[in-house]
Amino acid sequence: MSSENPTNEPRPRVLIIGGGFAGIECASRLATASVDITLADRHNYHLFQPLLYQVATAVLSPADIAAPIRRLLRNQQNVRVVLAELLGVDLQKRRANLQQVKVPYDYLVLATGATHSYFGHEEWAASAPGLKTVEDALEIRRRVLLAYEAAEWEADAEARRAKLTFVVIGGGPTGVELAGALKEIASQTIPKDFRHIDTTTAQVILIEAGPRLLAAMPEKLGLRALQDLEQMGVQVRLNSMVTEITEGLVSIGSEKLLAENIVWAAGVRGSEVAVTLDCELDRQGRVLVESDLSLPGHPEVFVVGDLANLTDLHTGHPVPGVAPAAIQMGRHVANLIRADLANLVDGEHAPRKAFHYRDKGSMSTIGRNRAVASLGGRQFGGFFAWLIWGVVHIIPLIGFRNKLSVIFSWLWSYFSLSKNARLITGRPKMKVKRVRGVDENNQA
Amino acid sequence: MSSENPTNEPRPRVLIIGGGFAGIECASRLATASVDITLADRHNYHLFQPLLYQVATAVLSPADIAAPIRRLLRNQQNVRVVLAELLGVDLQKRRANLQQVKVPYDYLVLATGATHSYFGHEEWAASAPGLKTVEDALEIRRRVLLAYEAAEWEADAEARRAKLTFVVIGGGPTGVELAGALKEIASQTIPKDFRHIDTTTAQVILIEAGPRLLAAMPEKLGLRALQDLEQMGVQVRLNSMVTEITEGLVSIGSEKLLAENIVWAAGVRGSEVAVTLDCELDRQGRVLVESDLSLPGHPEVFVVGDLANLTDLHTGHPVPGVAPAAIQMGRHVANLIRADLANLVDGEHAPRKAFHYRDKGSMSTIGRNRAVASLGGRQFGGFFAWLIWGVVHIIPLIGFRNKLSVIFSWLWSYFSLSKNARLITGRPKMKVKRVRGVDENNQA
Numbered sequence: 001m002s003s004e005n006p007t008n009e010p011r012p013r014v015l016i017i018g019g020g021f022a023g024i025e026c027a028s029r030l031a032t033a034s035v036d037i038t039l040a041d042r043h044n045y046h047l048f049q050p051l052l053y054q055v056a057t058a059v060l061s062p063a064d065i066a067a068p069i070r071r072l073l074r075n076q077q078n079v080r081v082v083l084a085e086l087l088g089v090d091l092q093k094r095r096a097n098l099q100q101v102k103v104p105y106d107y108l109v110l111a112t113g114a115t116h117s118y119f120g121h122e123e124w125a126a127s128a129p130g131l132k133t134v135e136d137a138l139e140i141r142r143r144v145l146l147a148y149e150a151a152e153w154e155a156d157a158e159a160r161r162a163k164l165t166f167v168v169i170g171g172g173p174t175g176v177e178l179a180g181a182l183k184e185i186a187s188q189t190i191p192k193d194f195r196h197i198d199t200t201t202a203q204v205i206l207i208e209a210g211p212r213l214l215a216a217m218p219e220k221l222g223l224r225a226l227q228d229l230e231q232m233g234v235q236v237r238l239n240s241m242v243t244e245i246t247e248g249l250v251s252i253g254s255e256k257l258l259a260e261n262i263v264w265a266a267g268v269r270g271s272e273v274a275v276t277l278d279c280e281l282d283r284q285g286r287v288l289v290e291s292d293l294s295l296p297g298h299p300e301v302f303v304v305g306d307l308a309n310l311t312d313l314h315t316g317h318p319v320p321g322v323a324p325a326a327i328q329m330g331r332h333v334a335n336l337i338r339a340d341l342a343n344l345v346d347g348e349h350a351p352r353k354a355f356h357y358r359d360k361g362s363m364s365t366i367g368r369n370r371a372v373a374s375l376g377g378r379q380f381g382g383f384f385a386w387l388i389w390g391v392v393h394i395i396p397l398i399g400f401r402n403k404l405s406v407i408f409s410w411l412w413s414y415f416s417l418s419k420n421a422r423l424i425t426g427r428p429k430m431k432v433k434r435v436r437g438v439d440e441n442n443q444a
Numbered sequence: 445m446s447s448e449n450p451t452n453e454p455r456p457r458v459l460i461i462g463g464g465f466a467g468i469e470c471a472s473r474l475a476t477a478s479v480d481i482t483l484a485d486r487h488n489y490h491l492f493q494p495l496l497y498q499v500a501t502a503v504l505s506p507a508d509i510a511a512p513i514r515r516l517l518r519n520q521q522n523v524r525v526v527l528a529e530l531l532g533v534d535l536q537k538r539r540a541n542l543q544q545v546k547v548p549y550d551y552l553v554l555a556t557g558a559t560h561s562y563f564g565h566e567e568w569a570a571s572a573p574g575l576k577t578v579e580d581a582l583e584i585r586r587r588v589l590l591a592y593e594a595a596e597w598e599a600d601a602e603a604r605r606a607k608l609t610f611v612v613i614g615g616g617p618t619g620v621e622l623a624g625a626l627k628e629i630a631s632q633t634i635p636k637d638f639r640h641i642d643t644t645t646a647q648v649i650l651i652e653a654g655p656r657l658l659a660a661m662p663e664k665l666g667l668r669a670l671q672d673l674e675q676m677g678v679q680v681r682l683n684s685m686v687t688e689i690t691e692g693l694v695s696i697g698s699e700k701l702l703a704e705n706i707v708w709a710a711g712v713r714g715s716e717v718a719v720t721l722d723c724e725l726d727r728q729g730r731v732l733v734e735s736d737l738s739l740p741g742h743p744e745v746f747v748v749g750d751l752a753n754l755t756d757l758h759t760g761h762p763v764p765g766v767a768p769a770a771i772q773m774g775r776h777v778a779n780l781i782r783a784d785l786a787n788l789v790d791g792e793h794a795p796r797k798a799f800h801y802r803d804k805g806s807m808s809t810i811g812r813n814r815a816v817a818s819l820g821g822r823q824f825g826g827f828f829a830w831l832i833w834g835v836v837h838i839i840p841l842i843g844f845r846n847k848l849s850v851i852f853s854w855l856w857s858y859f860s861l862s863k864n865a866r867l868i869t870g871r872p873k874m875k876v877k878r879v880r881g882v883d884e885n886n887q888a
Contacts, residue, residue, distance in 0.1 A: 061508075
C-alpha cells in the first residue's frame with residue numbers, strides 16, 4: 001500500500017459500515033482514490049436481497065445469492081474488511097466503536113440498512129418471522145417445510161387445515177413474491193411428495209392493510225398483481241389491518257384466521273445504530289439526511305441506502321428503499337469524497353452536489369412466469385415482464401462470479417420443478433407436538 | 445395403492461428407520477414388492493456423506509450433497525416417508541415408537557448409522573466437533589472461517605498463531621480429507637482475502653494414534669497419503685494419542701498444542717437406538733447381527749449399514765463401515781424380504797442367504813488433484829487416483845437429479861479457486877472476545 005503513498009503522509013481514512021448494495025458500491029468506487037478504506041459488516045457476506053425470498057421458499061440456497069465480502073473486494077488494495085458489529089459512533093472524536101476495536105475515521109459512511117418493524121408489536125416477531133437475513137430465510141424455509149411434514153401426520157381435519165394455511169402479511173414486493181412462491185410450492189413443486197394430504201388444498205392468504213398491492217408501483221400493476229395472484233389461487237385480503245398475532249392465530253379485528261405459518265412482510269425500520277446518532281429520525285427510524293446524504297452538522301458522515309430518508313430535490317418524491325437507489329447513493333458518496341479530496345482548502349469542503357435518484361423502473365415477480373414491471377414510463381405484466389425481471393436480477397450476480405451457477409440452479413428448478421434446496425437444516429425452533437397420528441387411527 | 449392389492453388382504457408392513465445409503469437402497473429395491481413401506485428419518489433429506497467434508501471446508505453447499513427423501517422416493521407408490529426420530533422399539537409387540545406415533549411392523553430394518561465416539565470423553569465434543577451431519581459441517585465451516593476473521597484482528601503473535609492452528613484428530617479417510625482441504629483453504633483459496641495475516645502460514649496438524657494413516661487401506665497407500673500431505677505442508681503426527689482436549693488446547697501426553705480449531709475424526713459408534721434393543725453390542729455400540737443381517741432371535745428385524753457389526757463368512761474379514769457396504773446390505777435385506785414373502789409357509793421363513801460384501805475397492809482424496817485408490821488389487825495415487833475418485837463420487841449423485849449442478853459447482857470451485865460456499869451463517873457458538881486490535885496499536 002505504501003507504494004501508492006510516496007510522501008508517507010497519512011491518507012484519509014474512510015470507514016464504511018455495512019456491506020450491502022450501498023456499502024459495496026461506495027467502496028468499489030473509491031478503488032483508485034488515495035484513501036484507506038475499512039469496510040465493516042456483521043456478516044462476512046454481501047447478500048443479494050431481492051432474491052432472498054427464493055431461499056425462504058426453497059428454490060435457491062444461501063450460497064447462490066450471497067458472496068463473501070472479502071472475495072468481492074480481494075483485488076482492491078486500499079480496502080480492508082472487518083467482520084464486526086457497530087456498537088456506536090463517537091461523532092466528536094470521529095471514532096466508531098466496533099465490537100472488537102475502536103476505529104478512527106475521517107469519513108464515515110453508514111450503510112447498515114433496515115430491519116423489520118412490527119409497529120410497536122415486537123412480541124409478534126416470534127410467531128411471524130420477517131425476511132431480511134439469510135437466517136430469517138432459512139427459518140421460514142424450515143417452518144414451511146415442517147408444516148407439510150406435520151400435516152402429513154395430523155389426523156384432525158381442522159388442525160391439518162391450520163397447518164396448511166400460510167399467511168403473508170404485507171402486500172409490497174416481498175409479500176407478493178412470497179405469497180406467489182408459497183402457492184407454487186403447494187400446487188406444483190411438492191404434490192407428489194405426500195401421500196396423506198393433498199398439498200394443492202393448502203391455502204395462501206396475503207393480507208394488506210391498504211386498498212391495493214404494490215403501493216409503490218403504478219396502480220395498474222397493483223391490479224395486475226392482484227389478478228395474477230388470485231388466478232394462482234392466493235386469497236388476497238385488501239383493507240385488512242392485522243390487530244393481533246399469536247402462535248397459530250392472526251386477528252383482523254374480530255375475525256380470526258387459524259394459521260400455523262405466518263410471515264411478516266409489512267414494515268421496515270432503520271437499523272438500530274440510527275438511534276445512537278443523536279440526530280433527527282423519521283417515524284420508521286431512518287435518518288433525515290441533507291440533500292448530499294450527509295448527517296446534518298457532520299459533512300464527514302454520510303448515511304446511504306435504506307437507512308437514509310431523503311426527498312429528492314429534483315422530483316419532490318422520497319427516494320424509495322430499493323437496491324438501485326442504494327447503489328446510486330453509494331456511488332454518489334464515493335464521488336463526493338473524491339471531489340472533497342481534490343478540492344479541500346484549509347479544511348473547508350467544496351460545495352456538494354445534491355443526490356438525485358434516477359428511477360430506471362421497478363418490477364416485482366409473482367410466479368414462475370409472471371411479473372409486473374414499470375420501465376421507461378410503460379407498465380406491463382405477464383411472461384415478458386417475468387423474463388425482464390429474470391434478466392435484471394441475474395445480471396448483477398455477475399459480480400458474484402458464480403452467475404452461471406445461479407442461472408443454472410434457477411433454470412434447473414424452473415424446468416424441473418424439483419429442488420434440492422428443500423432441506424430442513426438447523427435446530428428447529430418449532431416444538432414437535434405428539435399428535436394422534438393416522439396410524440393409530442387406521443391400523444392400531 | 446389398493447389397485448395393486450385386489451384381494452384386499454393386508455400387505456406386510458416394512459418399516460425402515462434411516463434414510464442413508466442402506467435405508468434408501470432397501471426401500472428402492474422393494475418398489476415392486478407387495479408390501480407397504482414406511483421410511484422414517486430424523487432429517488427430511490438423504491445425505492451423500494462422502495462429500496460432507498467439502499461442506500465443512502466451504503467447497504460445496506448443503507443442497508449440493510443432500511436431497512429430500514420424499515423427492516428421491518416420490519415415484520414409488522408403496523412407500524411413505526416420515527420425518528421423525530425413533531425413540532425405541534417394542535420387539536415383542538412389533539411396534540416402533542416414533543416421535544409422533546407408534547408404528548406397527550411386520551419387518552423392521554434399522555439403518556440409523558453411526559455417530560461420533562469420544563471414547564468416553566464426551567466433554568471433548570464442545571471443543572472438538574465431529575463431522576457426521578449437515579449441522580456439524582456448517583459448525584466446522586463457521587469455526588474455520590471465523591478463525592481467520594479473528595486472527596486478522598489479533599495483535600498478539602502467539603494468540604494469532606493459535607487462531608491459525610487447525611488440528612484434525614484421526615487419520616482415517618475423513619481426517620485425511622479434512623486435513624488436506626483445510627491446508628488448501630489456507631494456502632490457495634483465501635490468501636488474497638486477508639491483509640494483516642499471511643494465511644499460508646496457517647498450520648494444519650493431523651494427529652493419529654496408530655502407526656499409519658488410512659489403516660483400513662493397503663499400507664502402501666497410507667504411506668503415499670502421508671507423503672502427499674507432508675508435501676502439501678500438513679504436519680502429520682503418527683503414534684500420538686490425544687489425552688486431553690479443552691477449549692483451544694490439545695494434549696498428547698505432556699505435550700500441549702495451542703489450537704483454537706480442533707476437529708474430531710477419530711472414532712465412531714453405533715447410533716443410540718442400539719442400546720434400547722436389549723441385544724449384544726460390540727465395543728463401538730454396533731449390533732452383532734446374524735449372517736443374514738437379522739437381529740439374533742428376531743428374523744423379522746434387520747440391522748444394516750454402519751450400525752451392523754458382521755464378519756463376512758466368505759472372507760473372514762469384518763464388513764467395513766463404508767457406503768458401498770451399506771448399499772449392498774440394504775439390497776441384501778430387500779432381497780431376503782422378497783424371498784420370504786415368496787416362500788413363507790405357515791409363518792416359517794425360508795432359509796436365508798448370508799450377506800457377502802463385494803469389495804470393489806476403496807479410495808480417499810487428499811487434495812485438489814491427489815488421491816489414493818485401491819481398485820481390483822491395484823494400488824495407486826496422484827492425479828489419476830483423484831480423477832477416479834471424482835468420477836466415483838459424482839456418478840451416484842445422478843440419483844439426486846442435480847448431478848449437473850454439483851459437477852458444475854465442483855468444477856467451478858476447482859478451476860476458479862473461488863467459493864461462494866464460504867459463508868458464515870447461523871448464530872455462532874464461539875464467543876467473540878474483545879482483543880487489543882491492530883488499530884489501537886498502530887493508529888490510536
